Amino acid sequence: MTPATVILTVAAYLAALFAVAWYSGRRAGNAGFFTGGRRTPWWMAALAMIGAAMSGVTFISVPGSVAADAFSYMQMVLGFTVGQFVIAFVLVPLFYRLGVVSLYEYLDGRFGVSTHRTGAWFFFLSKMLGSALKVYVVCTVMQLLVFDHYGLPFWLNAAATMLLVWLYTQRGGVQSLIWTDTLKTLCLVAGLVLSIFFIARALGLSAGRTVDAVAASPFSRIFFFDDPSSDRYFWKMFFAGIFVLIAMTGLDQDMMQKNLSCATPRDAQKNIVLTAFCQIGVILLFLVLGVLLYLYMDRTGLPMPAKSDQVFPQVAVNGGLPLVVGVLFVVGLISSTWSAAGSALTALTTSFTFDLLGGSRRFDDRRLTRVRRRVHAGMACTMGVVILGFGFFGDDSVINLVYKVASYTYGPILGMFVFGMFTRFAVRDRWVPPVAVAAPVLSALVQAAALRWFGYRIGFELLIYNALFTVAGMLLIVKRHEK
Template sequence: MQPIDLVVIAAYLLCSAWLGLRLSGRQRDTKDYFIGDRRLPWWAVCLSVVATETSALTVISIPGVAYLGDVTFLQVAVGYMIGRVVVAFVLLPRYYRGEMTTAYAYLGLRFGRGMQSTAAVTFLFTRLLADGVRLFAAAIPMKIVLDAYGLEMSYFGIIAVLGVVTVLYTFIGGIRAVVWVDVVQMALYVVGGVIALSLIVSSLDVNFLEVAAAEGKTRFVDFTSDPISAPYATVTAVLGGALLSTASHGADQIIVQRLLGCRSLRDAQKAVIVSGAVVFLQFALFLTVGLALYSYFEAATIEQLGLAGPDELFPVFIVEGLPAGLSGLLLAGIMASAMSTLSSSLAALSSSTMADLYERFVSRPLTDAQGLRLGRLFTLGWGLVFIGAAVMFTGTDDPVVELGLSVASLTYGGLLGAFFLGLWVRRARQRDAIIAFGVAVATMSWLFLFQPGLVGFTWYTAIGTSITLALGGLLSLRRERTSGVGAVEGELSAEGEQERA
């Protein structure tokens, strides 16, 4: 590492803040601040969606997945594409028909304020933990760099710097700034990944793909592993990926907020479906980097390399194996992926806090100026909380990407099940939905905390969805069948009818 690398990193941080402020435009009201006044081009939203879900986990952790195992993780991306089709044609039409600004507004109309608030609070808590993992992941390579220079800096200090820069442009520019900066950040880390792969390959005397194939690392499908405990067994990965993607892109405000910023339903559908193909290619790129690193490090184990975990493999190569300047560029790309996810989370958390909680419980109407000011205050507050949450994660023996997906999946099943319950079980009421949702989240939390490894994390969403649908459906049988209880396009539940009144 050379001083030029630190200069590149510092320049990137300054340019990100400037670019976000430059592209944000003037914010007039909360609709403009939170969903860009529905004037965002679909291709920019598509790339922003990819940048948001990719995060630093993909860049630094997925190479470690291939290094330790094989490329069966790519099956999850196949499931992702299937799930996005469900989102495009089942959930998005409901959101656009109701002119909603958050995913949980549908639950408010279908069941009532209690279910909307329950889903929103759960989203806030889970997103805080899941993206705390992502922000921590970005600090891993930065700490390696600073340690190499003898500049010892704690994870907290690194996270604070990244957080402050991201909060700055999100606070002022809202979702429009977030989307456009995401587009630039995605380009940066993808180009960085391609450059790294090219340099690794050029430094090898062997064909890394032949080495990987001889070791069984190019295996794409897995029909032999236990589908219950092995997260990348084919059935598990594809089904789990489909449900995970349906939940994350159809019931998670961090993605739905972007899709609601498109100019039309058709644009939103194109954005979410095309993003699946882009994510597949990204996963393939960074898994290939992992295969190349296997030859680069001569098949050494993590212990033989003296590393704390597989998430340090790619960062160590960036620091030690890249020419001056390129190391800084690639590290800036890793920070870009983390900052894009953080800015997206801040925008989603503040919009959900505003629309699903504050406006539901405070009857006093706000002017456009007051709403915009309050939305920015929520952004600032969540930014400070995020920095604290990221410091909670100080390490993991498994690839951090799996930790992040596991945490997010704890509530995805319950949220997706609640949406399906509202769509498919016409007799279900608010109490049924809340009880079923609570049991699903409690069950998944118990599995995650007290039975780790019993079930692969790719099953979490499927289990949670099944529990919510089954229990909610059984509870709804307590009452006589009533007519006219439907989703947004039909009549509303009794609670939802009261809320609308």
């Protein structure tokens, strides 16, 4: 696949993306930008959410992971499904009843302004680092496929990417994102299914024989009950999946902004339940694709890349498959990444405007529009700088460390919401920030101590420890004789 073909593919997708964004956001005001006007049909929100949970990192990492982790990720996906039901029937009614624009406004009413801002800053840090990392990973692929060929620097790659993301989201916000995420879902699922079809055909496998080949592969093992100390142990992954989904979707402004754009709580619940079941199928297809990729590499003698993330790109672009497979790979990669970045920009703009600047409490509608546009541009520039930072400093160890730190920040948010929803205690609001900072530090110490002293690996369930430390800390700062 030549660089010119990649450029034409990206240009065609961008034309469709900008057309959809312009059409859907042409009459969007502040209500449309922040909440979609709460007029989104539930089925469209469900289509948007299926793709919203996937990023470019998912697109290239999940298929490559099967060699090391088999299908163990499905254990976590089962937990995700339970978590979706908790979001639908516990969090959605709460947020609709309160009528919040930003989720973290709940913390203000429940505890006070310091807790509110603490939740918002933790979200800001996590989303900025996580989203910038996801865009960075894809920028490195585009650098390899296109920019290096023409001698163009990485900073131009990152700047062009963020400029395009800012352009297609700056007018419509959530109102546009619902439509563009729907486009992303259709492109992602179509690319995934067609990639499986073409690779299976290249292997000479019919549909039935493809199922048999995947089932016979040692990579297709799903359940791991044998070693409780392993990262892949079923109950660890299952319960971690529940709490990770609640924290990283139900308490994430980026994800919930789309769910809360539905007209009624019941519509939002139907959207979330449908998304939960569709997500199982989509992730299973990603894992099936991973098995087929390794079978194809073994059959054709393709050299194994240094990193598992490079398996899908290598087979799709340089594996001798029909050109359409490379085109599908590029479309899936670009659509998932730019949609995720646009969604993150909109959520960061909403949270910063309402949680940290006061939103509609401080500004009338006209001034709110000006503030929102400035914040949105500022978020795009900040994300671009973070991406350049990854490019300058980013070796694998640094990137993995930052990604883990970003994931830790959801623990305090989960702990604050759990404490607020399941107790009636009031706390000393000014002491919440130190508690929220201490929780991830203590969690990291526990993780290190468990591995050193007991040989026990704490994996994704670290989020649970993090939230528990936050709850325990808030119990220590309860106002006595007040509930």
